[in-house]
Amino acid sequence: MTVIAVLGLGEAGGRFAADLVAAGATVRGYDPRVAAPQGVHQGKTGAEACAGADLVLSVNSAADALDALEQGLPGCAPGTVWAELNTAAPAVKEAAERIAGARAVVADVAIMAPVPPKGLGTAMTASGPGGRRFADLLGPFGTPIEVLDGPVGLAATRKLLRSVFYKGLAAAAIEALEAAEAAGLRDWLAGNIAAELIKADAATLDRLVTGSRTHAVRRGHEMQAAADLLDGLGVPARVARASRDWLKDLEA
Template identity: 30%
Template sequence: MIARAAIIGFGEVGRIFARDLAARGVVVAAAWDTAFADLGSRASKEAMAAGVVRAASATDAVDGVDLVVCSVTAGSDLAACRAAAPGLRHAPFFLDVNSVSPGTKREAAAAVSAGGGRYVEAAVMASVPPKGLGTPILLGGTHAAAFAEAAADLGMDLTIFSEEVGRASSVKMCRSVMVKGLEVLATECLLAARRYGVEKEVLASLSDTLPHPDWAELARYVISRPLIHGRRRAEEMREVARTVSEVGVEPILSVPIADRQDWSAARGAMLPAAITSSADLGALLDAVLKQNS
C-alpha cells in the first residue's frame, strides 16, 4: 500500500500525478523542483495553489515517503535521481516516468539503488493530461511487480514489461521517432503548403494516401504540441537519438527532429495561448509563418 508520496519535478506531469494521487487518498507529502528557487515561477505558484509543501531539496522531499515520482525533463533525469538518492535509505519505490534512453535509465537505476531506493522504470505510452494517473505505462526493473501490487488501488494502467531496466523505455523511445517525427513533418509540410496556398489540396491527398477521418484536425493537433511543449520534446528526442545510437543505428533523423522541436518552441513562446490552442489550422499556420518572416 502507498500512503505517502513525493514528486520530483513539479511540471505538468508532476502536477497531474500529485493531483490524482491525492484524489486516491495518498498524502503528497512534498515536492521538489529546481524552479522552486523562484517564488514567482509557475512551479512555485502551482505547488502553493495545490497545498503541496515545496521542499528545499530533493533529499528533503523524499524523506519518509512510500513512493517517489520523478517527472523532470529528459535532460535532468539523471541529475534528479542522483539528487534524491541520499534520502532513499528507507527504500521507497522510485517511479522514473521520464522519457530517456535505456542507457540513461540504467544509470538512473544505479544511482537510486545505491541510495537504497527501489527503482521502477516507467515508460509512459500516451499523453498524460487526458487520463492522468490512468495513462498506460510499461514497467521495468526487478521492483516492477512489487510496485504494481502496491499501487493496485491507485487506478493506474500498468503493464509489467521486463525485469531488465531499459527494455520498456526502448519501446517508448523508438515510438517517439515516429510520433515526434510526425509532428515536425506536419509542421514543415503544412507551413510550406500554406505559403503556396495549397494546404487544402495537400490535406486531401494525405487523406487519400494515409486514411484518417480528419487530417486537418490531426495536423492542427500535432503542429500545436511542439509549439507548446517543444523544449521538453526536443530534450526527449535527443535522448531518442541516444537510444538509436546505443544499438549501433545512426540517428540521421532523430537529431533534426529535436532541432525542429526547438524551432517550434521558440515560435510558440511568442504566440498567445489562444493561437497555439486554436481549432483553426489556417490561423495557426499564419501565426507561425508571421513569426518566421
C-alpha cells in the first residue's frame, strides 16, 4: 500500500490528504496549526510524518517551503520522492533539490488550477528528477499529471508565467469594477467585460499584442487619462498606470 505524507494541511493539503484516505492510501500528515483530517495519521513533527513514506507532498506557502523540507527530511529514507507543490519561484525549488541531496528525490510540482473543486482530480505539472516517479505514485489516485522533460524549476516557471496573465487579468477586472462602482456604472461594465470574454477566440491574443505595439503612443495617453479618472474616483490606479508604463516601453 502506498504511504503518502502530507506536510501542510490547509485548504489544499487538507483536501489532498482526505481524498487520499478515501482512495485507500495510507496517509500521514503534519501541520503545526491545523489538525489532520479524519483517517490521517497525524505526526508530532514533520520528520515523524515522513517516516516510511514513499511520497511526501509539501503543500505549504513559498515562505515555509524550505523550512518544511528541513523539518521533514530527517524522516525520509533515501529515494523518497519529495514533491514541492508550493507555489514558489524556481530558485526555491532549486534550493530544495540542493538541500535534499541524496536523502530524497525532488519533484517540482505546479498545481495548475484551484484545488477545492476537484481535490485529487486537480491538474498538475511536474519536472525534475522526481517528476516521473511522482506521477507514477500519485497518478493512480486520479490526479492528471503532465511530466515535463526538464529540471526542477521548469514546472514552477510554467505555473508562474500563467499566473502573470491570469492574476493580472483578475487585478485589472477588480480595478475596473471598483472604479465603475464609484462611477455608478458597475452593472454596465460587468456586462461589457463578460461579453468580451465570451467572444474571445484564438485570434484575440494576437490582436491584443499587435494592437498594443502598433498604437502604443495613443493607448499610452488613453491609459494616463484612465489613471487620472480613477484618481478622481478615489480608486488606486495600479493596473492603469502599469499598463501606461508598458505602452511607453512599446513605443517605436
